[in-house]
Amino acid sequence: MSGPDAIACVDGVAFWSPRLPGWDTASPVLAGAVEAPAGAVRRPAPALLPPTERRRAPDAVALAIEVAARACESAAMPPAELASVFATTHGDLAITDYMCANLLDAPLHTSPTRFHNSVHNAAAGYWCIAVGCHAPYTTVSVAGYSFGAGLLEALTQVATSAKPVLFVAYDTEASGPLASLVSSSGLVGAALVLAPRRGGATVADLHWSVSREKPPRATGSSQRNANLVSGNAMASCLPLFEALALRRGGVTLPAGPSLALRLEIR
Amino acid sequence: MRTLPLAVSAVTVTSALGAGIAAQVEALRERRGGLRCNDFTASPLDTWIGRVAGLEDVSVPEAGARLDSRNNRLAWLALRQDGFLDAVAEARARYGRERVALLVGTSTASIGATEEAYRALAATGTVPASLKDPVLHVAHSLGCFVQDVLGLEGVCTTVATACSSSAKVFAQAERVIRAGLADAAVVGGVDSLCGSVLFGFNSLELVAREPCRPFDVARSGISVGEAGGFALLERDGSGPWLLGSGESSDAHHMSSPHPEGLGARLALRDALATAGLEAADVGYINLHGTASARNDEVEASVVAGMFPASTQAGSTKGWTGHTLGAAGFLEASICLAALECDRAPGMLNTTALDAACGPQIRVDAAPMSRPFVLSNSFGFGGSNCVLAFGAERRP
Numbered sequence: 001m002s003g004p005d006a007i008a009c010v011d012g013v014a015f016w017s018p019r020l021p022g023w024d025t026a027s028p029v030l031a032g033a034v035e036a037p038a039g040a041v042r043r044p045a046p047a048l049l050p051p052t053e054r055r056r057a058p059d060a061v062a063l064a065i066e067v068a069a070r071a072c073e074s075a076a077m078p079p080a081e082l083a084s085v086f087a088t089t090h091g092d093l094a095i096t097d098y099m100c101a102n103l104l105d106a107p108l109h110t111s112p113t114r115f116h117n118s119v120h121n122a123a124a125g126y127w128c129i130a131v132g133c134h135a136p137y138t139t140v141s142v143a144g145y146s147f148g149a150g151l152l153e154a155l156t157q158v159a160t161s162a163k164p165v166l167f168v169a170y171d172t173e174a175s176g177p178l179a180s181l182v183s184s185s186g187l188v189g190a191a192l193v194l195a196p197r198r199g200g201a202t203v204a205d206l207h208w209s210v211s212r213e214k215p216p217r218a219t220g221s222s223q224r225n226a227n228l229v230s231g232n233a234m235a236s237c238l239p240l241f242e243a244l245a246l247r248r249g250g251v252t253l254p255a256g257p258s259l260a261l262r263l264e265i266r
Numbered sequence: 267m268r269t270l271p272l273a274v275s276a277v278t279v280t281s282a283l284g285a286g287i288a289a290q291v292e293a294l295r296e297r298r299g300g301l302r303c304n305d306f307t308a309s310p311l312d313t314w315i316g317r318v319a320g321l322e323d324v325s326v327p328e329a330g331a332r333l334d335s336r337n338n339r340l341a342w343l344a345l346r347q348d349g350f351l352d353a354v355a356e357a358r359a360r361y362g363r364e365r366v367a368l369l370v371g372t373s374t375a376s377i378g379a380t381e382e383a384y385r386a387l388a389a390t391g392t393v394p395a396s397l398k399d400p401v402l403h404v405a406h407s408l409g410c411f412v413q414d415v416l417g418l419e420g421v422c423t424t425v426a427t428a429c430s431s432s433a434k435v436f437a438q439a440e441r442v443i444r445a446g447l448a449d450a451a452v453v454g455g456v457d458s459l460c461g462s463v464l465f466g467f468n469s470l471e472l473v474a475r476e477p478c479r480p481f482d483v484a485r486s487g488i489s490v491g492e493a494g495g496f497a498l499l500e501r502d503g504s505g506p507w508l509l510g511s512g513e514s515s516d517a518h519h520m521s522s523p524h525p526e527g528l529g530a531r532l533a534l535r536d537a538l539a540t541a542g543l544e545a546a547d548v549g550y551i552n553l554h555g556t557a558s559a560r561n562d563e564v565e566a567s568v569v570a571g572m573f574p575a576s577t578q579a580g581s582t583k584g585w586t587g588h589t590l591g592a593a594g595f596l597e598a599s600i601c602l603a604a605l606e607c608d609r610a611p612g613m614l615n616t617t618a619l620d621a622a623c624g625p626q627i628r629v630d631a632a633p634m635s636r637p638f639v640l641s642n643s644f645g646f647g648g649s650n651c652v653l654a655f656g657a658e659r660r661p
Contacts, residue, residue, distance in 0.1 A: 004446050089404055091426075096377070099462040100384040107309050107465040115466035116521040116646060119373065120405055120426030125647025128515040134532055136513030137649065138434055140423045141405035149423050152447075153438070160441045177387050181380065182400045210447060212364045212419065258364070258419045 012075025087150025273503025316491025433594025491587025555581020
């Protein structure tokens with residue numbers, strides 16, 4: 001399959017999971033230089049939100065805002081200017097569980113707040129409100145291919161707009177009966193600021209292309225690292241973040257049942 | 267910053283007005299609405315809905331059987347109208363199945379199936395095998411189903427940005443084609459009735475007890491509907507044309523529009539700019555016009571401030587209800603029909619216009635001043651998208 005053989009620059013990187021809560025912690029672990037800390041943090045507390053909102057925010061919102069803010073910070077880029085692509089397989093699973101369970105118990109007493117938090121784009125909407133961003137965002141789900149396909153949409157936007165784009169990927173933990181229907185545990189959030197050309201904050205060049213592969217084969221991450229995020233629906237982001245921690249390497253991400261996103265980090 | 271104009275080579279849509287484009291055009295012309303008293307929810311809810319008849323009896327093909335659901339039945343019913351499957355087969359043969367992108371929008375996809383699984387678990391303690399595929403319970407249930415039944419193998423995503431979802435896929439298609447990732451794109455939107463959305467809007471006190479009355483001074487809220495539709499977009503063709511699009515964020519509130527319509531203005535400005543149009547070129551705007559108090563007030567003042575009196579504007583939700591994630595597509599297809607018939611459809615159920623309405627917002631149907639149209643979609647989470655279409659490739 002032909003397609004662009006293009007370059008985007010990685011200007012900002014962020015990562016969060018309970019065992020690797022932040023890129024500063026995650027990067028040396030993923031590079032194989034140190035062991036992961038023994039403890040686990042339940043969920044992030046994004047400094048961007050005022051304390052009350054920080055407590056009230058659903059997991060998906062807290063997670064997405066934390067990594068989005070950290071990626072912009074490391075890119076030294078004002079978040080209010082950035083178009084964004086949010087990728088999440090499931091949105092907020094705890095809220096979906098509430099909506100479905102409540103329908104059986106007390107539909108006329110549905111919580112209006114939980115209803116508007118149930119939309120797939122809740123985290124993106126709250127992000128724009130928090131940073132005063134009027135640039136467009138999109139939120140995509142591509143089932144098990146959400147990370148690769150979402151990143152492909154972000155790279156496509158960088159190529160066509162010639163402007164930087166914020167890419168945020170996250171998934172939360174399934175609870176209640178939903179946990180017997182879909183599988184996702186813990187929290188994983190990851191974000192990148194992708195720019196069309198090199199700047200002062202650029203940490204790596206990302207050469208990208210798509211290829212037709214049936215089925216596409218993901219590049220594996222080390223078993224030691226995979227265990228740190230296993231079970232989460234967005235764990236497929238790990239090989240790219242390993243390569244970013246090492247500042248080199250080739251990564252293939254499945255972006256569909258017969259579509260692969262090939263990345264070369266230099 | 268002009269974008270790449272794309273020919274809309276084929277289009278189909280199904281709503282409470284019926285299956286296929288002709289059913290929509292006839293109902294609009296005859297001023298025959300598709301709303302009825304809620305007969306959908308398991309527990310009673312006093313409201314009106316735009317329900318697609320006969321979905322319960324639709325059977326999906328083998329290729330999509332694992333994802334059988336109300337939403338995907340609606341997708342399949344829509345795909346079979348207006349010769350759309352043949353148009354896709356031709357595109358698949360012409361470009362190759364990996365070079366036709368598939369970009370669809372929805373707000374809740376098959377969540378109705380998830381609700382059904384919860385009901386089954388509560389009643390019997392087990393989930394039937396037909397509801398066990400995990401993909402059925404994610405938003406991409408829609409994209410996956412359509413990809414399987416159309417046999418497409420290129421770029422495929424499901425966009426879920428609430429009520430702007432299936433407008434944004436047109437803008438995404440233009441990017442994907444311009445970037446060289448595909449030669450053509452099937453875009454679409456499908457959203458179906460489900461309990462969580464009806465009771466959710468009820469909790470926000472946004473559903474009307476009567477058929478919705480967009481821009482009426484006495485409007486009392488929305489009527490929730492369902493719809494599905496698809497279009498084939500290509501670089502070349504005879505038109506009509508997708509000329510441009512504008513996307514923006516309100517950055518104001520999750521479920522209430524920016525009070526001055528800032529995001530709406532930005533999206534309108536960019537749609538005109540990318541299409542190379544002036545406000546005076548626009549013959550008709552299909553408004554978001556949900557019949558909620560706030561949306562219609564803000565949208566009316568934005569239109570009054572940006573467009574001349576020669577531009578007609580109105581909401582068609584009095585006919586179809588608010589079809590949420592499918593609204594962007596449904597109303598884009600109504601805009602394309604308006605271009606084809608040279609007729610702006612006016613509004614249904616609206617008797618006395620709100621004082622915020624300028625001369626653009628009309629109840630009666632009329633021919634258009636110019637062959638260029640806009641479609642507004644403004645969603646929860648402050649996500650806005652405006653599409654520009656024209657009968658000609660260049661204004």
